[in-house]
Amino acid sequence: xxxxxxxxxxxxxxxxxxxxxxxxxxxxxxxxxxxxxxxxxxxxxxxxxxxxxxxxxxxxxxxxxxxxxxxxxxxxxxxxxxxxxxxxxxxxxxxxxxxxxxxxxxxxxxxxxxxxxxxxxxxxxxxxxxxxxxxxxxxxxxxxxxxxxxxxxxxxxxxxxxxxxxxxxxxxxxxxxxxxxxxxxxxxxxxxxxxxxxxxxxxxxxxxxxxxxxxxxxxxxxxxxxxxxxxxxxxxxxxxxxxxxxxxxxxxxxxxxxxxxxxxxxxxxxxxxxxxxxxxxxxxxxxxxxxxxxxxxxxxxxxxxxxxxxxxxxxxxxxxxxxxxxxxxxxxxxxxxxxxxxxxxxxxxxxxxxx
Numbered sequence: 001x002x003x004x005x006x007x008x009x010x011x012x013x014x015x016x017x018x019x020x021x022x023x024x025x026x027x028x029x030x031x032x033x034x035x036x037x038x039x040x041x042x043x044x045x046x047x048x049x050x051x052x053x054x055x056x057x058x059x060x061x062x063x064x065x066x067x068x069x070x071x072x073x074x075x076x077x078x079x080x081x082x083x084x085x086x087x088x089x090x091x092x093x094x095x096x097x098x099x100x101x102x103x104x105x106x107x108x109x110x111x112x113x114x115x116x117x118x119x120x121x122x123x124x125x126x127x128x129x130x131x132x133x134x135x136x137x138x139x140x141x142x143x144x145x146x147x148x149x150x151x152x153x154x155x156x157x158x159x160x161x162x163x164x165x166x167x168x169x170x171x172x173x174x175x176x177x178x179x180x181x182x183x184x185x186x187x188x189x190x191x192x193x194x195x196x197x198x199x200x201x202x203x204x205x206x207x208x209x210x211x212x213x214x215x216x217x218x219x220x221x222x223x224x225x226x227x228x229x230x231x232x233x234x235x236x237x238x239x240x241x242x243x244x245x246x247x248x249x250x251x252x253x254x255x256x257x258x259x260x261x262x263x264x265x266x267x268x269x270x271x272x273x274x275x276x277x278x279x280x281x282x283x284x285x286x287x288x289x290x291x292x293x294x295x296x297x298x299x300x301x302x303x304x305x306x307x308x309x310x311x312x313x314x315x316x317x318x319x320x321x322x323x324x325x326x327x328x329x330x331x332x333x334x335x336x337x338x339x340x341x342x343x344x345x346x347x348x349x350x351x352x353x354x355x
Contacts, residue, residue, distance in 0.1 A: 007318030151295030194242030297327035
């Protein structure tokens with residue numbers, strides 16, 4: 001049976017990418033060696049890394065604008081630390097919209113003063129704060145654009161004269177934005193780009209080198225830039241598969257095209273959530289709803305077992321919500337087909353019809 005993968009991460013990947021990656025594990029481009037056993041200094045992998053970095057900048061519209069793309073390790077959790085290590089001199093601002101921004105705040109507090117410019121913690125992060133004031137004199141302002149656990153997404157990027165840093169782990173390459181308004185973007189690959197094991201960092205070089213502290217080499221963005229993202233042995237397979245996904249995205253028409261598809265998927269599911277009397281969306285305000293992760297609950301818990309059996313029998317995978325929210329979470333990353341969302345909607349409608 002075909003599986004419809006709504007898992008929040010590791011993410012669904014295009015079938016063509018999976019096939020190419022699988023073939024490369026056996027024999028990369030006919031060289032008689034696997035992609036996971038060739039040297040990261042070989043001309044074959046150097047070409048992969050250069051292509052992956054170039055495609056990342058191309059998709060974000062940042063080619064030739066003073067940015068560098070890096071593929072690093074440690075996940076977004078390492079970036080919580082690296083951002084502050086490289087950028088925080090005296091004071092930084094953080095918008096707290098969920099679990100991951102809370103973790104980023106915890107790490108950054110090790111390096112200087114923090115201002116929590118706004119928070120939605122008072123309502124278990126089921127909305128995006130608005131009409132807040134951003135203090136002057138910040139070393140940077142940090143946002144988490146999409147909140148995987150709670151299903152919220154920042155749609156209006158705040159205006160600030162401070163460098164803007166964003167964790168885009170779960171909505172990278174999913175929607176059209178003016179990415180030049182961001183000075184540093186980071187994203188764990190496993191949410192919307194590739195397998196776990198690598199993290200994309202896109203940084204404007206001019207914001208680096210301004211902190212007073214000494215930075216360990218492995219945590220210094222400038223060191224990684226100077227070594228073309230290969231200061232240490234990179235996660236070869238994760239970078240290669242991410243490159244394949246970026247090539248796939250280009251073949252689809254790029255970010256602008258995939259954004260339209262993502263909107264169609266989200267509209268289809270949210271319309272069902274709102275019209276089906278047996279379910280309630282976790283995020284009430286449509287303006288705050290994520291196009292990547294739709295969260296909802298069943299109104300009558302005594303019917304949960306019946307609904308669970310229905311969606312599992314339909315070949316749906318990964319629909320259970322995060323333990324801190326409960327209910328259900330449908331992650332609709334770039335590679336998830338519209339047809340898979342329709343399967344879920346059909347199950348929800350049948351569940352209502354047979355109630």
